[in-house]
Amino acid sequence: MKFRKVLLQAASLIVVLVITLCFWHTGVLSAVTQEKTTRIIKKIEIKGNHRISTAAIKSSIRVKEGDPYDPQMVSQDVDAIWSLGFFDNIEVSLEEIPAGLKLVFLITERTVIDEIQFQGNTRIKTKKLKKQIEIKQGDYLKQYLLKFDEDKIKELYIKKCFYRVQVHAETKVVNGKTVVIFNIDEGTKVRIARIAFKGNKGLKRRKLLKQMETRQKHFPTFIFPGRFDQRKFQSDIDKVKEFYMNNGWLDVDVGWEIAYSDDDSKMYITIHIKEGERYYVESLQVNGAALFTEEELKQKLKLQEGGPFFLDAVEKDTYQIRLTYGEQGYITTAVKEKHTFSSEGAKVNVSFTIDEKDRHYIEKIKITGNDKTRDNVIRRQLTFYPGEKLDTEKIRDSQRRLANTGYFDMESGMPAGINFEQGSEPNKQNILVEVKEGRTGMLRFGGGYGANVGAFGDVSYTDRNFDVTDLPKSLNDFVQGNAFRGAGEILTLRFSPGFYRTEIMASLTNPSVFDSPYSAGISLFDYLRWYREYQQQIIGSRVSGGREIQRDFFVRLSPEFDIIDINRRDDKEDTPQDVLDVEGSHLKAGVTLSANIIRIDNIFMPARGYDGESSVEVAGLDVDIVKYKFQTTKYNTLFEIPKWGKHVVAYGGSFGVVESTSGSEVPIFERFFAGGYGSIRGFEYRGVSPIDEKTDDQIGGNVLLLLNAEYLVPIYRDIIRAAVFVDSGKADKSVSDISFDHFRLSTGLGLRLSIPFLGRSTISLDYGIPVMKEDGDETQSFSFNFGGGSSF
Template sequence: MTNFRVHQTLHFLSLVLCLCLTQFSAPNLAHSEDQGNEGKVIKALTVKNNIAISAETILAKVKTKAGDTYSQVALNEDLKRLYATEYFTDVSIDAERFEDGLKVTFVVEEKSVIGEIAFKGNKALTAQKLKETMKSKPDEMLNMSLLAQDIAEIKSLYIKKGYPGVDIKYELDLNKELNKTKIAIIINERKKISVAKVTITGNEHLKTPKIIKVLGTKTAWLFNPGVFKEDVLEEDVDKIKSLYDDIGYLDVEVTPKLDYSPDGTKLYVAFEVKEGKGYLVGDVNIRGSAILPEKEIRSKIRMKKGRHFSRRELREDMLAIRDLYYLYGYMDAVVDIDQNVNPADGNMDIIYTIDPKEVVYVGKVIIRGNVKTREIIVRRELRIYPGDKFNGNKIKRSKERLYNLGLFEDISFDTEPTQAPQVHNLIVNVKETKTGEFSFGGGYSSVDQFLGFVEVGQRNFDILNFPTFTGGGQNLVVRTEIGMVRQNYNISWVDPWIFGWPYLFGFDLYRTSHTRRTDIGWAYDETRTGGDLRLGKELTEHLRADAVYRLEQIKIGSIPNYASADFRSEEGSNTISSALLQLTQDTRDNIYNPGKGYILSGSIEDAGGVFMGDKDFIKGTATASFYHTFFERFVMELKGRAGWSSSYGSSDTVPIYERFYAGGANTIRGYKERKVGPRDTGSDEPIGGEALLLGNAEVVFPIYEKILKGAVFYDVGNVWAKADDFLVGGGYKSGMGVGIRVNTPVGPFKLDYGYPLVKNNNDESRNGEFYFSISRGF
């Protein structure tokens, strides 16, 4: 028995030893063989077992070439390159003697090629739509990782369509002879589910509509399909907690509950709220080396003692204090916050600890991201320069000016340290927007009727930069409009810094014509042909002056025979030669979409006289617009316009085409176009007046995201026949109403309804008016 065990043990040890020798000898032999090939010349490179991919394509991926010396290291790198193509499931290398050298063969096992992609069970989405979603395509290599991504994308698409329970699988059918795989994607759509109702319970200190407004889970209606998503539900819980956090309920608990209709197609979502304790702000203390007066620091803190505690407002107060220090150049200032519940009264005590560090100065100003735009275009708008103390207001104003150029879609400022601790470089990051435009289309308005246009424009034009003609910040527009009542042709060019000097220079060449249409207030045909030259200069940060010389030939026709003699005397052609001076004060935060600030403008124009021409008159205008945002997204505009004109010299009256008109979409809504003010005694058509005064108040507010906006407005004003009646003439007309603004795929749509509050003396009835238009700007 003992001998048997000894023999058995010896047999086992012999077997293990053999296996070990086999394990270690094979690599060593291979290594020895590889070492034997090192340094030999490679006479030929071949590929073996490739079917779909040509040998030329495979060999183009490797760096080893015929004529190179054999290197195992280099061939290992080639193996990695071939695997990285994701064409193969396996690659190996054989080397054999060939013509006094070596022949190296890459032995490959190709991945299958995708043949047909088929779908089963899809009803809500077409096969074509699903194929467009996939990155895997027929006749391309089958990539399992990519296929998994495709399945995830298809599932995401179904969830967006209201099928959260969709189940998607796939089957692969390999044809080994052709090395092609058919993909069958099997879809179990299950039932489409929409959110029928969202309710909130347990909320005592927040109104239900305020909570519902912030939720991503929405009830199904006309503009929302009511798709349910679990991840959005989780986000909604956090949003509700955040709302309560803002009013001091830091311990709030929110539990969502789901209930389905009997047929499983309707979902009822309920959020149960347990508010818990509400915390108030206790003592607020400021510590550290504040440097700035404590009173000034406290003016930036909104969370006063006794108010509801809010983590969001706490962060905002901290940022406001830091911005205050930035304003004085303390760019490295640190503001720490400690908050603790006072056990005596249960309130939240707050301590701001401030370390201002040292004043930081601007080193270099570095511009990044301007691919087409010349660097000087950016630099000339900056209001902070090397050597200045960092100043938050100057940086903010620089950002506003850069946005107002209309050349960039995103602008940000950053800093980077230098070798000097008190000097930081200022980094200006810009992302250019598309500034060139070729557009054509049409629209309709209650004023211009149907209108078609073709326009070529470039806001970043450079007349000297051949051949691209871009990057100079100049504005070039060539536009043609042809419609039922007017035809316009216009070429406009403006350089805000002519030849690198801070003076605006530009010109317009145009021909405009308007057909007589009494229903929209045009009692005659009018054609204007001419142009103008413009010169402007910024006098201060917000004040600018402009001068314009205008030369026009104006032709008036189609005045009815029954019109008065004075009206008929306007018929014919005349030349207007005039010069205009204008001052403009503009503090708006954004000239394209203002939310705050104001713009004041006044101009005086002298026609004839020393400038010659056929008509002598003086015209003055003044406008003022104030913008204010409230309730975060409600924008109010208050606008006033005044005009005064008078003839002199050889002219007895101001020409009819240079007078003021009111009534309609852009002046006093509720009245017909141009029908407010003087009318001809013979034809009862509007003939304009020498003086005008208008006031407009409008509030625009969001209804549905960025698509639909609402508006309420009030307009008032009048036009007087003689300038002497300005302000004292009375007879004011006013209207009020509502409107909508819709951003549609074909262009922005605007609809207003105005109702006249005062009867127009020349009209028998007092009826409201609709004004609508489809155009390109919003």
Template sequence: MRRIVLLLLVSFGWLFAQRVEGVKIEGALYVPEDVIRGLIKVKEGMSYDPFAVREDIRRLYRTGFFESVEVYEEKLGDKVFLTYKVKDLPVIYKIEFRGNKKIKSDELEKKIGIETEVGKIDVEELTRQFTSSPAIEEKVEVQRRLKLGRVLSQEEMETIKNRIIQAYEREGYPNVQVSYELVPKKGASKLVYNIIEGEPEYVASVEIKGNKSFRKGRLLNLMETKPPSLLAFRLKPPFSEELLKEDIKRIEEFYRSEGFLEAKVSYRVEKEKNRYRIFIEVQEGPRYKLKAVKLEGNTYFSSRELIGNLLKKNKGGFYRDEVIKNIIKNIRDQYTQIGFLGVSVDREERRDNQKKEVEVVLRISEGEPFYVGRIEVRGNYETRDYVIRREMRVQEGDLINQRELERSRTRIFNLGYYEDVSIEPSSVEGNKLDLETRVRERFTGQFSVGLGYNQVTKLSGFISLRKGNFLGTGDIASISVSYGSKIKDNALSYTKKWFLNLPIDLSGSVYDRRIEYTTYTVGRTGLDLIISREISEFWRISGGISFQRVKYSNISPNASPIILQEAGERQSRKFIFGVSRDTRDNYLFPTKGSLTEIGYSVAVPVLGGTERFNKINLSHQTFLKDPFFDTDLILAFKGVLGVVEPYSRKTVPLDERFFVGGDFTIRGYKYGYAGPLDPNTSDPIGAKRQIILSAEANYPLYKNILYGALFYDTGLGFDKTSELKLQNLKGGYGVGVRFITPFAPIKLDWAFKTKKVPGDTSRSRIHFVLGFFF
């Protein structure tokens, strides 16, 4: 035993007596030698340790920059010479396309799914995103030294080549040739793909036969292969047989989803030079009925609750895949409302080929309810956490409710401080589910210069210093100066959110405003103090006071007597009250929900007030997505009622009357021309009562940014109830576009009036609004 120990000691002593005399790097084409030397720990002059060499090999492999690493040793007495032979992978800093004319480089980049310009790596961002580990630290070290690009293997380069070929084939270029070359440099290389596009091939025609249940247009809408069309500016649609095969499969799947479970679709093509005639043959076969939908495993809900009336909407009782998917979606929605986020539904279809019926069995695995673990707030570089957390409808320890999560997101987004808000599960431990609330902040503190426009104020410019989310507290402070040919609006305001740590907003503003109408100018200088409180999830009440000095000037001698009597200055002292219920999903452009508002103001003879009137305004707006055909159509309906009456033998001030007609009431008319007019001058003089009804349909033309619109408005401004007759109602209808930006929506309408009135005899009118609408 002593001999063995002694032998081991002698061996280790001899081992550690060996010194590393030299370290060579061979085979590196792309990664600089100094980078490799910086990664390996064995250096000249150190005691030789084979375990340290093995660790160097592992370290180099972990970077992902080497295909192979081998170390050779040469011993001369107590000296060891090491040679690190590596086969490194190219670090690509740029991918370049040459010869591509049909598909632009940026389009090709999207089609193949790869970035072509990498540029400098943000190492700090890498270290923020990943938890520290030896592999990550070594990769970051290489990135820090190289500072450019990504590593691509030979297989990945070939994959990119094949994707380019596929992209061209789908564009009708089946004979495209693609090759690539590597322009190597130490540290970073350029990968160049040379493309010879070849001659294109086109679709000459598409004929479909055998389709009895669905028209040809419906089937063509399923296809990416299209026939020529002058109306669609599709003169030479590309032909791709791979794409056509996918289209045929898509049509077959569509027939099966509609109950034609034995449907078969085939095709043939005839080529004439570089054009193809396509013939599609449909064999529909019998249409299967939906015999029944049975649910199993549901203990918290009855089958009737989970299926609802979805089967009643199934016209003809045929088997439709969409109906089953809607039932499954309804099942998941119902369970997620009570915290069962892990619910799963297995689907089994039992087909009776003789009776041509399908029975569907849905097996529900309810799982267990989930509770909120931790809530992490991310992306709020300016906003304090509590500003976001106080809008959350779920807190740590609560049962997770999908409806409350959606409501939380809506409330946070509607603060107006964020471009995007998401609430997603981050990790699971038992029945605890951690949530990550991630926001992308927009610029809320800004000095802005811009333009605004509507029918009353015309074009106006503004300079605004506004700080939403002031000091990250959610408060709003602003000072603005607006001037235009018809308007002046200077204001200073501050809103304290969650006053006294309660859901109370306290707002104060001072202002100096002037609007120039056709025959007069009205100016208001004043102070408003408003306090509002959220009394339940959707309901809010408000109250406040308003002190104003009102002045009428520049009155035309030809103006209406009602306007002439307003000349001069008066003092207004008002108490203001309001109740609102807001369930809209988006304050900029709602797609669902409603907004109900009741406003009441009374002018009183206190502190020098000279006005005496009561004014009440009721309005309701409803927004919903198409409930009938499940399209992306957004329907909006609005109703407004208003009454203002004087007391103590006073008259209603002109600017407190209702001016019906214009951008925000009945389109097609000039401002105020759908209400009372002066019989001598045909000027609008405002009404003591108003009723307005509007309906609008918006359809997305491009993502959720550009919408087309159809609308109809009707209503009347009147003084006496006896004037409210069907034949007196004014109406406007037309088309428009909506452009939704993160800052303010833009609306352009072309409206036609149903009745011409004195002073406004044009058939139609263009309405342009920059800012909130409807």
């Protein structure tokens, strides 16, 4: 009973408290409501603003004079003012005034930069630093941008090899103006003087350096400045390690240290290598092959039993097996590779398991994207046909042939793509040839300069995809390029006047008459050339007929009729007798049998493959000669650095012999000369040949021998390339002089600029130094060529 009584008393007390609290809360709410209804904003003021107008600030807030005071709405208005981005601080205050409140927004405006200064910069001009930074005079001061600009200035200095540069930004008020000052401690310019390797017993330093973008300073310094970039160097270390692993050293460890000279101007990098053991292939197996024997497939693999285990060869050999099957039509062949490490030393067991599946055949060939080029023009470049087995090697070759026609957009990266599509049966595939039309016609108004031909103008039109039968239906068709297009014919119209030569030419060639392997062409020309000793004009016509004997191998027969006029330019006493002997007009009727092969990856900028041409010309009437010429060039890509370009070596030679069939001397205008661009750089055009004993003028020879080699180094992709070259050769009197006696030799450096808006023209600048020369030779160190030269 007593417990119940206590419980009842407690419950009564709780009820009383609850009722009391309810009455108190109601009173508070009533008081707040009463306060809201009585606290009215009578006045709004903006203080502290100088540059930003009061009207502009008030237009961004929602509270108005006469509204009840609402703290939440005022807070939202503070955010709205802040979002204008002009202020560093905003405060709100309330003042009691008669019949209400005064709401005050106290604003601190952001500082405006009146001036930007740089102190301590002696190696980089202030003008260049101002372009580097983000903040500008008149901007509002933002501390995070100052920090950002400090880093940008450091980046610029580091690119200039000032790795220890220090930059600190500060702000000062001078005469009432806000000045931002970048204090720069440039430090010493540092170049990489040496990159050394320690511990590299298995791989030579030269091979390891090829894996790196970081280079020590050496000539020419504009290509190899010895600049150090921390991010690139770290990537280089990873590449060196990967290179070791790809050559069998799977446990390699690579570290480095950097030291400086006493004056901090030279950086010495030492890369430490712990090679570990080299892994070798203990066993190599190929399982599941029925089409080929195991030995046939093993011969195609980079990995060999007993040889080093190349980590990258695992993927390459897998691809090579699939490629081998793809050439036989087994394009869905699956290859699984497995390698396990032996328990006995650094040995690896490698196995390839092949699931051959079915052979595929070509059902249809579908061509898309050719709005102007005819289907048959594209199909005649393909080396595969419907009904035959699908051969991936033929597909790659066809893709190369299509790209080299020049019909399609070479700047797109993929002017002609070839893909597969499932045919009507499981073992049949449709081939999809997708092309992107390019600009094949080029109307040119301009000119150029060649070391061999001097300055010249050029008004020309060339179309590699012309169609003489595609007449325009309207003027609009002609203007928009919808006429005379799509048959793959080559039209050239040219008028090219110059100081040393003038040329007028019109030619039309059909490389595949009626889609056959036969070609036909015709050309008319008027060629005027001024030499030092005489003036030569050739007016003539040429027709040609040819055939593609094998893939990329062509034979042509070209009859030609010319009228040749020779006029001396000096007095008789100063003119070589060889010129006087041929002065006047000559008729020449001849025929040329030529054969040429073009197997290069890109006809405009070759990096792999070879090309060559051989010709025999027999002429009669007033010019009785037999002339034989041979020329070939081979291109090899040594290596390719991503985002930089290909390092290409090109080498080749030329050989020529001309003989008279009438027993008289070969006319001077049919003889060979050496020297100049495209021949032996470092010598003048036609500056190497036998000379007239009386006048010391070059009079040409009956024999020509040339050997050339050039190493092309990309500076900026394929647009700017440097060249190192060696040229040698001679032009001699007669066939009995065919030897390496009296050879001239030159070497030098060059620059190649292939600018996209210039089309396929290349600017070439070469500096050649004659190393071996003869008395009477005429030298010329610089040779410059732009816009091509003569067709002859």
